[in-house]
Amino acid sequence: MTTEGKRILVVEDDVTLRETLTEVFLDEGHEVRAAAHGSEALDHLDGWEPDLIVLDLMMPTMDAFAFRARQRELGVAADARTVVISAARDLGSAVEILEADSWIAKPFLLAEVVEVVDRLLASPEG
Amino acid sequence: MPVDQEPDTPLPASDAAPKPPGEEAFRLLVDAVQDYAIFLLGRDGQVLTWNPGAQRAKGYAASEIIGRHFSVFYTPEEREAGRPGQLLDRAAEEGRVEDEGWRVRKDGTRFWADVILTALRDANGTLYGFAKITRDLTERRQAEEQLRTLSIEQHARAAAEESLKVRDRFLSVASHELKTPVATLQLAAESLLRARELGRLDDARLETGLARILKSTGRLGALVSELLDVSLLSAERQHQEREATDVVALVREVAARFDDVMDGDSRIRVDAPPDAVVMADASRLDQVFTNLIDNALKYSPGNEPIEVHVTDEPELVTVSVADRGIGLDAATEARLFEAFSRGDNAAHVPGLGLGLFITQQIVERHGGRIEAQRGPGAVGSVFCVSLPKGAA
Numbered sequence: 001m002t003t004e005g006k007r008i009l010v011v012e013d014d015v016t017l018r019e020t021l022t023e024v025f026l027d028e029g030h031e032v033r034a035a036a037h038g039s040e041a042l043d044h045l046d047g048w049e050p051d052l053i054v055l056d057l058m059m060p061t062m063d064a065f066a067f068r069a070r071q072r073e074l075g076v077a078a079d080a081r082t083v084v085i086s087a088a089r090d091l092g093s094a095v096e097i098l099e100a101d102s103w104i105a106k107p108f109l110l111a112e113v114v115e116v117v118d119r120l121l122a123s124p125e126g
Numbered sequence: 127m128p129v130d131q132e133p134d135t136p137l138p139a140s141d142a143a144p145k146p147p148g149e150e151a152f153r154l155l156v157d158a159v160q161d162y163a164i165f166l167l168g169r170d171g172q173v174l175t176w177n178p179g180a181q182r183a184k185g186y187a188a189s190e191i192i193g194r195h196f197s198v199f200y201t202p203e204e205r206e207a208g209r210p211g212q213l214l215d216r217a218a219e220e221g222r223v224e225d226e227g228w229r230v231r232k233d234g235t236r237f238w239a240d241v242i243l244t245a246l247r248d249a250n251g252t253l254y255g256f257a258k259i260t261r262d263l264t265e266r267r268q269a270e271e272q273l274r275t276l277s278i279e280q281h282a283r284a285a286a287e288e289s290l291k292v293r294d295r296f297l298s299v300a301s302h303e304l305k306t307p308v309a310t311l312q313l314a315a316e317s318l319l320r321a322r323e324l325g326r327l328d329d330a331r332l333e334t335g336l337a338r339i340l341k342s343t344g345r346l347g348a349l350v351s352e353l354l355d356v357s358l359l360s361a362e363r364q365h366q367e368r369e370a371t372d373v374v375a376l377v378r379e380v381a382a383r384f385d386d387v388m389d390g391d392s393r394i395r396v397d398a399p400p401d402a403v404v405m406a407d408a409s410r411l412d413q414v415f416t417n418l419i420d421n422a423l424k425y426s427p428g429n430e431p432i433e434v435h436v437t438d439e440p441e442l443v444t445v446s447v448a449d450r451g452i453g454l455d456a457a458t459e460a461r462l463f464e465a466f467s468r469g470d471n472a473a474h475v476p477g478l479g480l481g482l483f484i485t486q487q488i489v490e491r492h493g494g495r496i497e498a499q500r501g502p503g504a505v506g507s508v509f510c511v512s513l514p515k516g517a518a
Binding site (some may be wrong): 016017023024087088 | 298301302303304305306307308309310311312313314316317320321324334338341342
């Protein structure tokens with residue numbers, strides 16, 4: 001099934017990949033905001049509640065781990081699903097620590113991203 | 127010879143012996159010593175006395191050796207070099223001489239000996255002969271050598287393990303770095319196809335999509351050539367072409383190359399003596415100055431000048447490259463020369479984080495040093511390369 005009109009926050013430090021992911025999600029009919037690192041992402045979460053956070057693991061200034069810790073502390077976007085994207089090898093353990101819902105290993109196909117995102121958006125937490 | 131001994135002082139069992147107890151006691155002492163060869167040499171080096179320790183160490187019985195010259199204990203090479211005579215001369219001159227070296231037993235086997243020769247003189251200072259004390263240190267030496275070999279092996283193993291670790295880390299970071307541009311390339315191309323499917327592929331969309339693809343291929347290309355540089359550097363470790371290289375001419379050439387690219391809008395100021403020559407691989411040094419000037423330009427937005435100073439010192443040539451750019455924070459400074467490390471404040475600057483690592487590798491191959499510090503007044507940064515003039 002396809003989902004539309006959801007809110008997605010893309011957190012990725014590589015500018016080209018960030019822009020491309022944003023474009024892909026816009027093509028799918030979602031509302032998208034983008035951040036270059038965890039700290040910028042937290043700024044977006046002030047007064048804006050996404051349905052899904054697409055989160056890169058390693059980023060300058062504030063990485064995924066620091067971001068998730070701060071996010072829990074602040075209690076923001078508590079209902080948002082989270083998918084981790086990374087080129088790291090043992091993504092499984094990172095996903096566990098981050099309490100993320102899923103992960104996508106770099107490099108990936110557009111169809112994979114769309115499939116994972118659709119699945120997570122179609123089954124809201126709780 | 128004391129004959130009026132007190133009655134309660136028992137005489138030695140051999141009370142008939144004509145020697146005084148002092149001398150007898152001394153003889154007993156020398157005879158009891160098993161671990162040291164203790165004997166006397168005459169003025170010319172012939173053996174006068176022998177003890178069980180000497181027999182044990184050298185294998186000769188007293189009857190076989192007394193009267194013979196002590197040079198029989200030395201190796202043929204040392205005898206030929208006149209070593210025994212030299213030791214006697216030095217002992218006579220300085221009173222005492224200590225020596226460690228190989229000595230030869232009666233059966234021809236060798237042992238590692240610690241020898242002390244002491245000149246014996248009578249009350250008038252006339253040379254009587256020499257006391258020679260020899261200790262067999264073969265076992266100790268073998269143990270020491272075993273330890274040394276062991277420690278060399280341990281070091282070699284630790285170094286090999288460390289270099290494997292470094293290589294693994296390098297490969298893991300390299301593949302990680304490769305995956306992001308590959309992901310972007312894949313996604314950008316697919317996104318263009320998807321846009322066409324959706325009927326949204328206008329010129330603007332096509333242009334941004336292609337620009338992203340080109341940016342990713344450019345980044346992949348740069349990463350691959352940096353990786354090649356690193357592997358070439360390790361291959362070059364064995365042989366390097368060194369020639370007399372004028373650092374000043376080289377720096378000016380590199381600066382001119384950047385000026386050309388920037389349409390003659392010169393931001394690079396070179397302050398240098400007429401020449402400064404080192405023994406170096408010129409094309410590698412070119413790479414060092416190119417990287418440093420490139421970094422200085424990249425990390426200083428605006429038109430702030432880059433200042434390059436060359437100093438010709440008696441033993442060294444130093445080149446400093448100073449910019450007035452974003453500078454270094456403490457965390458960046460600590461990891462500056464690590465492979466794939468980039469300044470936290472440098473996310474907007476394109477590059478892969480291998481430049482300074484390669485630069486440092488080249489400088490160190492030339493026996494030189496590279497250092498970075500914050501610029502004067504904490505503005506910008508200064509990179510300073512010093513190269514020894516002789517080949518390292």
